[in-house]
Amino acid sequence: xxxxxxxxxxxxxxxxxxxxxxxxxxxxxxxxxxxxxxxxxxxxxxxxxxxxxxxxxxxxxxxxxxxxxxxxxxxxxxxxxxxxxxxxxxxxxxxxxxxxxxxxxxxxxxxxxxxxxxxxxxxxxxxxxxxxxxxxxxxxxxxxxxxxxxxxxxxxxxxxxxxxxxxxxxxxxxxxxxxxxxxxxxxxxxxxxxxxxxxxxxxxxxxxxxxxxxxxxxxxxxxxxxxxxxxxxxxxxxxxxxxxxxxxxxxxxxxxxxxxxxxxxxxxxxxxxxxxxxxxxxxxxxxx
Amino acid sequence: xxxxxxxxxxxxxxxxxxxxxxxxxxxxxxxxxxxxxxxxxxxxxxxxxxxxxxxxxxxxxxxxxxxxxxxxxxxxxxxxxxxxxxxxxxxxxxxxxxxxxxxxxxxxxxxxxxxxxxxxxxxxxxxxxxxxxxxxxxxxxxxxxxxxxxxxxxxxxxxxxxxxxxxxxxxxxxxxxxxxxxxxxxxxxxxxxxxxxxxxxxxxxxxxxxxxxxxxxxxxxxxxxxxxxxxxxxxxxxxxxxxxxxxxxxxxxxxxxxxxxxxxxxxxxxxxxxxxxxxxxxxxxxxxxxxxxxxxxxxxxxxxxxxxxxxxxxxxxxxx
Numbered sequence: 191x192x193x194x195x196x197x198x199x200x201x202x203x204x205x206x207x208x209x210x211x212x213x214x215x216x217x218x219x220x221x222x223x224x225x226x227x228x229x230x231x232x233x234x235x236x237x238x239x240x241x242x243x244x245x246x247x248x249x250x251x252x253x254x255x256x257x258x259x260x261x262x263x264x265x266x267x268x269x270x271x272x273x274x275x276x277x278x279x280x281x282x283x284x285x286x287x288x289x290x291x292x293x294x295x296x297x298x299x300x301x302x303x304x305x306x307x308x309x310x311x312x313x314x315x316x317x318x319x320x321x322x323x324x325x326x327x328x329x330x331x332x333x334x335x336x337x338x339x340x341x342x343x344x345x346x347x348x349x350x351x352x353x354x355x356x357x358x359x360x361x362x363x364x365x366x367x368x369x370x371x372x373x374x375x376x377x378x379x380x381x382x383x384x385x386x387x388x389x390x391x392x393x394x395x396x397x398x399x400x401x402x403x404x405x406x407x408x409x410x411x412x413x414x415x416x417x418x419x420x421x422x423x424x425x426x427x428x429x430x431x432x433x434x435x436x437x438x439x440x441x442x443x444x445x446x447x448x449x450x451x452x453x454x455x456x457x458x459x460x461x462x463x464x465x466x467x468x469x470x471x472x473x474x475x476x477x478x
Numbered sequence: 479x480x481x482x483x484x485x486x487x488x489x490x491x492x493x494x495x496x497x498x499x500x501x502x503x504x505x506x507x508x509x510x511x512x513x514x515x516x517x518x519x520x521x522x523x524x525x526x527x528x529x530x531x532x533x534x535x536x537x538x539x540x541x542x543x544x545x546x547x548x549x550x551x552x553x554x555x556x557x558x559x560x561x562x563x564x565x566x567x568x569x570x571x572x573x574x575x576x577x578x579x580x581x582x583x584x585x586x587x588x589x590x591x592x593x594x595x596x597x598x599x600x601x602x603x604x605x606x607x608x609x610x611x612x613x614x615x616x617x618x619x620x621x622x623x624x625x626x627x628x629x630x631x632x633x634x635x636x637x638x639x640x641x642x643x644x645x646x647x648x649x650x651x652x653x654x655x656x657x658x659x660x661x662x663x664x665x666x667x668x669x670x671x672x673x674x675x676x677x678x679x680x681x682x683x684x685x686x687x688x689x690x691x692x693x694x695x696x697x698x699x700x701x702x703x704x705x706x707x708x709x710x711x712x713x714x715x716x717x718x719x720x721x722x723x724x725x726x727x728x729x730x731x732x733x734x735x736x737x738x739x740x741x742x743x744x745x746x747x748x749x750x751x752x753x754x755x756x757x758x759x760x761x762x763x764x765x766x767x768x769x770x771x772x773x774x775x776x777x778x779x780x781x782x783x784x785x786x787x788x789x790x791x792x793x794x795x796x797x798x
Contacts, residue, residue: 315493316496318775319772320497321730321733323737324737327753328501328764328768332505408621411621411623412623415623416738416753428623431627438630438631442631445624445628452621453619453624457615460619
């Protein structure tokens, strides 16, 4: 009876701890703000992000247009809301590619060891020679500019990162006694990997995913700024910055909003990642 | 140490060969007809066929690859389709902007990061630490091209202290000079350095905190060495290895950053050349420049590994 009466309190404790953690709470709030903006834009924006009104071009922030209008009279707040979608799509897909392929490779390397491990790790080392922007340039030069190629390039860059994290974590799990016991019971490498290794490295992968998500948003914005990512008329934060740069003397505020949105999203995800790291593995928090 | 250097050098050569193969496959083999890509979809078939012949596309892929690598080894990168001049000359001109910019940015980032990291670690969990780390978080989150635009707004548009873009050249004969060129690179270098410096400051702080817990630091303090002297004489040297390793890895990010930042400031560097060449569909220039940028990343990482092995010879013994 006493045990059951304490159970609800125990189950609330991790959430209470999480909400009291400054980085996690602030990071979570900022991330939710960006996620909320992207979701809200699916159903509602103050104005149509594609509606041009040349009579209202470069209008300052006001009651009608909260953040003003751009060179084509489009509502900046609406463009920002819809632009969040491009960033989130880039983050989700690029991290998904890295997480799926990279984790599989890392787990394979740790389970098989020997030449398989050597091959996977050398490939991971090699791919660091091509940062996301460089990979995107390579793909764009060959296949043309666009969000899909940009996401693919960012995703490819994520693969070795997750492979390294997964391998390092998996190697540590494979040396544990309970894994030895599982092997003695006759469990195969695949079953041990799925039942014991993967659940034990999940927290490290989640933390890494938040960091890579932030980097993917930055990379997508940079590529869109260069004209290699999201293509007009689809709004994106990077593209908005590129357009704003040509109007720096007339409307300097136009260059502030999209950059602030990118910084807000990246800061939120980084803080969330830090918070998760502390909450999921408190041993690491002392060194940060 | 010799065995380590030899192994590392062989890995460097294999990586460079693999990087050249990847660049060649993506740009010359995978898309189909490179001549069509360069001339555009509407080009006349005769013109495409003539360019394909000039590019040697009628030869097998392995022969074209061998020809390209042989040229590279002899310093011949081929001729630019858009500029009509040797790629080697174009690249050399552009490196005179990109290399000083990257070095300035890395220098600024390293100095600021070491000072900030040491400062934060020495005031662990106090106001100085929390404040520095808050600034570091902001620095990591700010996109370098946005910071570049903000710096232009402040220092070029409002205060008019520094130029908003362009590069006058290093020579006074071309209308430039050392100081005007340095001024033109200052804002781009700062915008690149802030993000890199923030990441590096975080690594420095962690590394310093780890070393501060070591027994030899406690012994040094017990023997009467002041906290500051222990920090600078013993802790920093031992914390340098992870910092150097990350610095090497960051160089890749820095070079990628130069591509973007050179475009913000309209600097005639390697990154802008790559970008313009994509717009011009000049695949020969793109191929050589991308390989050069990748090779720079690989060589810097090699240099960092060697330097780390000299600082801490145990690394070389373990790796060998």
